[in-house]
Each structure stands twice: as C-alpha cells, then as structure tokens.
Amino acid sequence: MASIRDVAKAAGVSLGTVSNAINRPEILAPRTLRKVQKVIEDMGFVPNASARNLRAGRNRVIGLVVPDISNPFFTDLARGVNNAAFAAKYVVILCNTDESSEKESQYLDVLSAQNVEGILITPARETTRALASVTEKGIRLALVDRPALGLQACSVAVNDSYGGSLALTHLYDLGHRSIVLLTGSEDIPQVADRNAGIRETLNEIPASDRPNIIELRLDSMSASNAYSAIMKKLESGIDFTGVICGNDLIALGAIRAFREKNISVPEDVSVIGYDDIDFAGSANVPLTSISQPAYELGYAAAELIISECENPERHVHQRVEFQPRLIVRSSTAPTKSHRATLKIS
Amino acid sequence: MASIRDVAKAAGVSLGTVSNAINRPEILAPRTLRKVQKVIEDMGFVPNASARNLRAGRNRVIGLVVPDISNPFFTDLARGVNNAAFAAKYVVILCNTDESSEKESQYLDVLSAQNVEGILITPARETTRALASVTEKGIRLALVDRPALGLQACSVAVNDSYGGSLALTHLYDLGHRSIVLLTGSEDIPQVADRNAGIRETLNEIPASDRPNIIELRLDSMSASNAYSAIMKKLESGIDFTGVICGNDLIALGAIRAFREKNISVPEDVSVIGYDDIDFAGSANVPLTSISQPAYELGYAAAELIISECENPERHVHQRVEFQPRLIVRSSTAPTKSHRATLKIS
DNA sequence: CTATCTGCTTAAAACGGTTCAAGGAGAAAT
DNA sequence: ATTTCTCCTTGAACCGTTTTAAGCAGATAG
Numbered sequence: 001m002a003s004i005r006d007v008a009k010a011a012g013v014s015l016g017t018v019s020n021a022i023n024r025p026e027i028l029a030p031r032t033l034r035k036v037q038k039v040i041e042d043m044g045f046v047p048n049a050s051a052r053n054l055r056a057g058r059n060r061v062i063g064l065v066v067p068d069i070s071n072p073f074f075t076d077l078a079r080g081v082n083n084a085a086f087a088a089k090y091v092v093i094l095c096n097t098d099e100s101s102e103k104e105s106q107y108l109d110v111l112s113a114q115n116v117e118g119i120l121i122t123p124a125r126e127t128t129r130a131l132a133s134v135t136e137k138g139i140r141l142a143l144v145d146r147p148a149l150g151l152q153a154c155s156v157a158v159n160d161s162y163g164g165s166l167a168l169t170h171l172y173d174l175g176h177r178s179i180v181l182l183t184g185s186e187d188i189p190q191v192a193d194r195n196a197g198i199r200e201t202l203n204e205i206p207a208s209d210r211p212n213i214i215e216l217r218l219d220s221m222s223a224s225n226a227y228s229a230i231m232k233k234l235e236s237g238i239d240f241t242g243v244i245c246g247n248d249l250i251a252l253g254a255i256r257a258f259r260e261k262n263i264s265v266p267e268d269v270s271v272i273g274y275d276d277i278d279f280a281g282s283a284n285v286p287l288t289s290i291s292q293p294a295y296e297l298g299y300a301a302a303e304l305i306i307s308e309c310e311n312p313e314r315h316v317h318q319r320v321e322f323q324p325r326l327i328v329r330s331s332t333a334p335t336k337s338h339r340a341t342l343k344i345s
Numbered sequence: 346m347a348s349i350r351d352v353a354k355a356a357g358v359s360l361g362t363v364s365n366a367i368n369r370p371e372i373l374a375p376r377t378l379r380k381v382q383k384v385i386e387d388m389g390f391v392p393n394a395s396a397r398n399l400r401a402g403r404n405r406v407i408g409l410v411v412p413d414i415s416n417p418f419f420t421d422l423a424r425g426v427n428n429a430a431f432a433a434k435y436v437v438i439l440c441n442t443d444e445s446s447e448k449e450s451q452y453l454d455v456l457s458a459q460n461v462e463g464i465l466i467t468p469a470r471e472t473t474r475a476l477a478s479v480t481e482k483g484i485r486l487a488l489v490d491r492p493a494l495g496l497q498a499c500s501v502a503v504n505d506s507y508g509g510s511l512a513l514t515h516l517y518d519l520g521h522r523s524i525v526l527l528t529g530s531e532d533i534p535q536v537a538d539r540n541a542g543i544r545e546t547l548n549e550i551p552a553s554d555r556p557n558i559i560e561l562r563l564d565s566m567s568a569s570n571a572y573s574a575i576m577k578k579l580e581s582g583i584d585f586t587g588v589i590c591g592n593d594l595i596a597l598g599a600i601r602a603f604r605e606k607n608i609s610v611p612e613d614v615s616v617i618g619y620d621d622i623d624f625a626g627s628a629n630v631p632l633t634s635i636s637q638p639a640y641e642l643g644y645a646a647a648e649l650i651i652s653e654c655e656n657p658e659r660h661v662h663q664r665v666e667f668q669p670r671l672i673v674r675s676s677t678a679p680t681k682s683h684r685a686t687l688k689i690s
Numbered sequence: 691c692t693a694t695c696t697g698c699t700t701a702a703a704a705c706g707g708t709t710c711a712a713g714g715a716g717a718a719a720t
Numbered sequence: 721a722t723t724t725c726t727c728c729t730t731g732a733a734c735c736g737t738t739t740t741a742a743g744c745a746g747a748t749a750g
C-alpha cells in the first residue's frame with residue numbers, strides 16, 4: 001500500500017505538502033497542487049483512515065444498535081440511517097443484539113473500542129448504566145424510539161401513545177363499542193405506550209358510551225400466535241366487533257382465524273394492525289394499519305448525531321418526535337348498527 | 346480518554362507491559378498481570394482501535410455491500426454475517442446500494458479508505474473492474490450469491506438453477522402440464538438462473554409429456570404488480586393449472602387475484618412462491634415455497650472471509666454452494682385429473 | 691541596499707498503540 | 721562467589737497521518 005511518503009517522494013515535495021494537497025488544497029500554490037494531485041491519482045493513493053483517525057480523533061463512523069434487524073421497522077430505520085450517513089460521507093456499523101442486553105453491552109464495548117464518533121441505539125431494556133459509560137468516553141449518543149431517560153443525549157421517537165389513540169379513535173368513530181386488544185407483553189415500551197394511549201383516550205370518552213376493551217396478551221407477537229389466540233377466543237362466542245392488533249402480522253393471523261370461522265372482515269369484525277408493513281396493502285384483505293415513519297426516524301437520528309459530531313460545541317440536545325399515521329384500507333368498516341344509524345341520519 | 350500510558354503510570358509498570366497484559370497475558374508474571382488488569386478495569390480503559398490498527402495493520406472490520414436491505418433475503422443474510430462476525434470479535438459496516446452501481450463503487454472507496462480487512466458483496470451488475478481495484482489494495486473479497494467471475498476470491502451462493510428445477514418438478518409431479526411463470530426481468534441474475542434451471546428440467550422431460558410454460562414478466566417483483574398481471578391474464582380465460590412465482594410476494598398477489606375471481610387455490614390452481622419469507626407459513630393460504638438459507642449463506646460468507654483475514658497464507662479460495670429447499674404447504678395440490686389417476690392406480 | 695512582508699513549503703512533534711532487542715533480577719549450577 | 725539460565729520487564733522504534741512553528745525565497749517598500 002502506498003503511503004503519503006511515497007507520494008511525496010514521487011512528487012518531489014515534502015510529506016506535509018501532500019497532506020495539505022488532500023486536506024487544504026487552497027493553501028497550496030496551484031502548480032504544486034496539480035503536480036501532487038496527479039501523482040495521487042496515478043498511484044491510486046487512498047489515505048489510511050486509521051492513521052488519520054488516530055491523529056485527528058475523528059473517523060466518520062457511527063454505530064447503529066438495534067434489537068432485531070429482521071423486523072421491518074428496524075430494517076427501514078437502518079436504511080434511513082445508512083442513507084443519511086452516506087450523504088455525510090459517514091459509514092455505519094450495524095449491531096444486531098437479538099434483544100439480548102448482554103450482547104448489547106458487548107457491542108457497546110466493541111463500538112467504543114472502534115472509536116466510533118456516535119452511537120444510535122434502541123436500548124433493549126433500561127440499559128442506562130452501560131449507556132452512561134459510553135457517553136463518559138466521549139462518544140455521542142442518540143436514542144431511537146426510546147426516551148432519553150435522564151441521559152445527556154438526543155432522542156428521536158414515534159409518539160406511540162398517539163398511535164394507540166389513533167387506532168382506538170378510528171374504531172370508536174366507526175361505532176365499535178366492544179374491542180379486543182390483541183398485543184404483546186407490556187415489558188416492551190412501545191406496547192406499553194400504545195396501551196397507555198388507548199386507555200387515556202378511553203377515559204376521555206363519557207362512561208356511558210365508553211367501549212369495552214378485552215385484553216389478550218401474546219407471548220410472542222407472531223401471526224401464528226395470534227391465530228391460535230383468536231381461535232381460542234372464538235370458542236366462547238363472539239362478543240366484540242373490533243380488534244386492535246400489536247402489529248400487522250398479528251392482524252393477518254387474526255384475519256386468517258376469522259376467515260376460517262366464516263366471520264367476515266370487515267363486515268362482521270374490523271381489524272386494525274400496526275406498523276403498516278410493506279405487505280399490508282397487498283394482503284388478502286388490505287389492512288388498515290398505523291404507519292410509523294421508520295425510514296424518516298432513522299434518517300433524522302443519523303442527521304442529528306452527525307451534526308453533533310461535526311459541531312459539538314454548537315450542538316444542543318433535542319428530542320424529535322414523529323407522529324404515526326392512520327392508513328385506512330379495507331379491514332375496518334362501520335359496525336352494522338352504526339351503518340343503520342348513518343342511514344337514518 | 347485514558348490511554349495505555351495512563352494505565353501504565355497508574356499500575357507502576359511500563360507501557361509495553363500494559364500492552365502485553367492486553368494482547369499476550371500469558372507472558373506476564375501472574376502478579377503483574379492481575380495488577381494491570383485491575384487498573385484497566387478500574388479506569389474503564391479500552392484500547393484505541395485506530396492506533397492498534399495503524400500499527401498492526403488489522404482492524405477486525407469487514408464491509409457488507411448489499412443491493413437492498415429491505416429485501417428479507419438480505420436482511421437474513423445480514424443477520425448471519427453479523428452473528429458470525431460477532432463470534433469472531435469482528436464488526437461489520439453495512440452498505441446498502443439501492444441497486445445503484447454508482448453508489449456501490451462509492452461505497453467500495455469508502456470501505457477501502459476505512460481500511461476494512463474484507464468485503465462481502467453481492468455486486469449490482471458486472472462490477473468486476475471496481476472489485477479488481479479493491480483486491481489490488483489488499484482487501485480480501487468474497488462474493489455473495491454471485492459467481493466469482495474470474496476474480497481471485499471466495500464465493501458463496503445458492504443454487505438458483507436447482508431452485509427453479511425444484512419448483513417445476515414439484516408442479517410436474519402433481520400433474521400440472523400448463524404452467525404460468527410469473528417472474529421479473531432476466532437482468533437479475535437470480536431470475537435468469539432460476540429460469541434456466543426450469544428450462545433445463547423441462548428439456549429432460551419427454552416432449553410428449555412436457556408442460557407448456559407461459560411466461561409473464563413483471564417490471565417490479567411486487568404483490569400489486571402480480572395481482573394486476575394475473576387479473577389481466579384471467580380476462581382471456583384460464584388455460585393453466587399452476588403458477589411458479591419469482592418470489593413470495595408475487596405469489597400472494599396472485600392468490601389474491603384468484604380469490605377475487607373465485608378461483609380456488611390449490612383446488613383449481615396451484616401456486617408456488619420463492620424465498621419462503623417469514624410470513625409465508627402464516628398466510629391465508631399457507632404458501633408452498635422454495636426456501637433459501639439466507640442466514641446460513643451470510644454466516645458462511647463471513648466465516649470464510651474472516652478465516653482468510655486471520656490466515657492469509659494458509660487460505661485457499663473456495664466456492665460454497667447452498668441448496669434451496671422445497672417447503673410444501675397448502676398452496677399446491679395435484680391437478681384434478683392427476684387426482685383421478687391417483688385414485689385409479 | 692537593507693528591511694519588511696507575503697506566500698509557500700518544510701521539518702518535526704504528536705496521536706496511541708505493538709513489538710522486539712536488550713536489560714535486570716533471581717535461581718540454579720559450577 | 722561467580723557464572724549461566726530463565727523469566728519478566730523495559731525502552732525505543734515504528735505505523736501513516738495532521739498540524740504547527742519555523743524557514744525560505746521573492747516581491748515590495750523605505
């Protein structure tokens with residue numbers, strides 16, 4: 001590998017001049033500059049990033065730590081991060097923790113050893129300790145889809161509570177007054193927040209008109225689990241007209257169960273998903289869902305941390321919040337009685 | 346940030362000894378080792394990777410360049426790469442090229458500036474030139490899901506031709522003799538290979554019994570495109586009993602069209618997908634599909650390149666090929682006439 | 691003709707590690 | 721008591737850059 005010295009020798013200048021040609025071309029005499037640039041070109045010289053980083057203390061690398069890259073939400077997020085980074089000539093190290101906080105803390109060590117300038121993370125649990133030690137090492141942090149619990153850091157999030165509210169309001173407006181809430185464990189902050197949003201919205205409704213909520217918890221938020229849960233629930237008859245699902249796969253699993261029992265969606269039961277995955281619109285019953293701007297989330301987070309890295313002194317930590325959007329498709333409809341009232345009025 | 350010198354001072358030893366404590370603990374006297382380790386622990390010292398890399402010429406970083414991380418195939422692949430890397434204490438820089446060969450070559454430059462030890466890549470097009478220049482810089486290369494076109498490099502691939510053959514054979518065995526091939530552009534090597542496999546298998550069948558293939562090309566391999574294509578095809582009646590799809594989304598789109606036209610899957614038409622995405626088994630009609638071991642592919646590729654990095658002299662380039670598997674679910678069945686013959690015999 | 695200024699270029703000192711030849715301190719052998 | 725060994729530890733060189741202070745030459749001014 002050619003080094004800056006080789007270039008200097010070949011160009012007949014000192015090594016400092018070559019460095020200037022690369023980093024501050026404007027201070028060189030035009031003739032010298034051209035001469036050096038030609039040699040660099042000819043030799044295919046690429047400055048060694050390690051040496052550069054060692055000296056300058058910067059390396060244009062950020063880390064992205066996510067719990068599950070297979071989840072389309074995080075895949076989109078990662079795309080956003082990557083594109084924002086690419087635009088700023090940064091590079092991102094992807095760390096997938098498989099929801100394990102042990103792996104997470106190991107990855108944090110690796111990233112700090114790699115000297116990354118910043119870390120974007122969706123912490124598995126309340127990993128505040130490990131995170132604090134990262135910031136102590138001077139690595140900037142931005143929390144994605146989690147609040148910055150007392151940490152000096154930026155954060156980017158989706159308003160999950162509002163997302164829950166959106167779902168409930170939609171079904172409420174369609175006349176649904178008995179609704180199954182088919183979701184995962186409240187250990188997952190997003191789930192907890194959405195449920196909180198649902199309850200809050202519920203309380204704003206006059207008690208007389210307040211929908212009845214039937215909570216069904218799944219161990220794992222998969223289609224097959226949802227299918228079984230609904231099948232079991234249907235054994236004791238059907239005492240609801242709407243289902244709010246923790247994600248789209250759950251919704252699809254539920255719909256499969258309904259179809260099998262000859263319960264029509266949305267005529268008999270309305271089903272609303274969450275995440276608006278790619279396939280939601282092409283599903284057998286195109287799915288009404290809550291869309292999360294995952295790509296934008298990632299893009300914004302990366303921009304935020306990169307601007308902090310470029311301009312540490314002028315940076316102020318901020319909290320960016322994105323709003324989820326209700327995407328209405330064909331899996332939700334007014335209840336029969338609601339349709340009747342609509343006709344009357 | 347604490348440096349190795351600070352540790353040395355605090356522990357009352359020389360800086361070389363600290364280095365040895367980290368890299369070759371076995372040569373230190375146990376007492377010294379413990380003393381140094383304690384100080385390292387207390388100070389939370391993490392060696393600076395840039396300095397280390399600068400000196401040692403190694404940094405335990407590999408790059409992964411994929412055309413589309415949103416594609417579940419590449420997502421799984423990335424998970425495999427990440428896990429294999431993690432196990433070997435390597436770290437991976439993820440580069441998503443959005444199928445653009447310009448972005449790809451820019452990423453290759455960035456990676457070589459970052460001094461990565463190796464690059465795993467699924468080249469967008471025939472990018473041989475840019476790749477050759479990468480190997481010249483001493484960066485090791487492994488091709489993923491593409492043959493190593495004359496390059497000195499390892500490669501890891503899935504036998505796509507065999508995958509196509511599997512699909513055709515499955516339908517053939519079920520008695521299908523008129524089959525729609527609903528796929529994307531043959532510019533995509535995988536598509537081309539699968540189709541080649543199909544044609545090859547076709548030619549091995551006696552002409553008298555050879556299925557008729559109706560090729561339908563989609564601009565983009567999405568569910569909605571597939572839906573429209575099938576709807577249009579059905580306008581001119583139904584002259585086929587089976588559909589081989591370029592991927593699972595296509596299959597799901599096709600099934601939606603059939604359902605809408607009251608054509609039953611698999612009674613009237615058998616549909617087979619490709620990729621065996623996560624959701625395939627939970628779909629409304631659980632999908633028969635060809636499963637690609639994407640995770641294993643990634644894992645193997647990463648292992649391969651890491652072993653090459655660790656042991657350059659002892660390494661011989663190899664070509665690893667994985668076989669796709671047929672996963673039979675409920676979207677394929679014997680044709681009516683075939684069922685009849687089965688009953689007779 | 692000397693003094694001052696301007697505009698480039700250069701030499702040398704970091705940056706934070708790894709590695710290796712050389713040194714030192716005990717223990718064992720003579 | 722001296723020599724020889726063994727086992728650790730040490731100091732210094734080096735990796736490839738960036739950066740800064742100093743140097744040099746030519747131009748302008750006095």
